[in-house]
Amino acid sequence: MSFVVDASIVAAWLLPDESNELAEYARLAMKSEDALAPDLLLHEIRNILVIAERRNRVTADGAASLLAGLRKVPLIIVEMKDDHGILQLAREHRLSGYDATYLALAVAQDTALVTLDRKLGAAARVAGLKTFG
Secondary structure: OOEEEOOHHHHHHHHHOOOOOOHHHHHHHOOOOOOEOOHHHHHHHHHHHHHHHHHOOOOHHHHHHHHHHHHOEEEEOOOOOOOOHHHHHHHOOOOOOOOOOOOOOOHHHOOOEEOHHHHHHHHHHHHOOOOOO
C-alpha cells in the first residue's frame, strides 16, 4: 500500500532537533511501500529550512545538506493539477490550499495521509481515508 506524507512528517525526518514516532514509522515504511507527496512539498521544505536557519536551528550549509539529502529519499513526487478539487477540499474542510493539496493527493490515490497536523489529520479521517500503520 502507498501513503502520502506531508511537510510536517518530512521536517521531522530532516531537522536534527525533531523526532517523532509516526514520522520514523513512515520513514521505515518506505522500504516496502511507496511514499507519495505533491510537488508542493519541496517548496514547503525549503521554507521550513529557511525558517530553521533564521532561528539558528540549522546553518546555511546544514540546510543545503538536508535538502540534498531529501532528494535521495525515495519519495514519489506527484504534480498536482486538480485546482477545482483542491479548492473544494480546502473549502469543505476549512484547510489552507497547501494542506488541501496533500489531502487531495491522498483522496485521489485512495490511500493514507501521514501528517503531524491535527486539523489535516482530522480532515483525512472525515474524508474516510485509510489509517496509516
